Amino acid sequence: MKNALRKTAAVALALGISVSGVFATAAPASAASAIATYGNECGSGYKVVNHRNIGSKGTVFLTYNSSNGNNCVVTKRVSTGTAVLMEAGLKIGSSGNHYDKYEAGHFTSYAGPIYLSAAGKCVSWMGRISGTEGKATDTNCG
Secondary structure, three states: OOOHHHHHHHHHHHOOOOOOOOOOOOOOHHHOOOOOOOOOOOOOEEEEEEEEEEOOOOOEEEEEEEOOOOEEEEEEEEEOOOOEEEEEEEEEOOOOOOEEEEEEEEEOOOEEEEEEEEEOOOOEEEEEEOEEEEEEEEEEOO
C-alpha cells in the first residue's frame, strides 16, 4: 500500500496534479519554454496582444495601441550579451513574401520596435534571433 501511494504521488507530481490539495509546480522541462519579458519597448499605450517564442533564444511580441490604431513588434532575447543578428517584421495581411516594416541588425537585447498602422486589419509578424524564427500569419484581425 505504501509503495502504491508513493507511485501515485510521483505520477501526480510529474503531471502537476495536486495530491494534498496544493498544486506542485515543476520547473520547465527545457529551455525551449523560456519567454523573454516585454519591457514597454514600444512605448506608452501599447499593450501586448500576442507573442511567439523564438526557440529558447527569446520572444517576439505584437503590441497594439488602441488610441492610434498602430501595431508594434519587438523581438527580445531571453538573455542579453554579445550582439547577434536579430530581426523584426510586420505587415498587413499575408500576401507577398516581404514585410511592410522590417528591421535587422546585430543587437545585444532586442530588435525594433517597428510600427504599422493596421486598425481593423489582420497582421502578419515575425521575429528572428540567430536564424531561429517565431512568427504568425493573419492574426489579431479587427
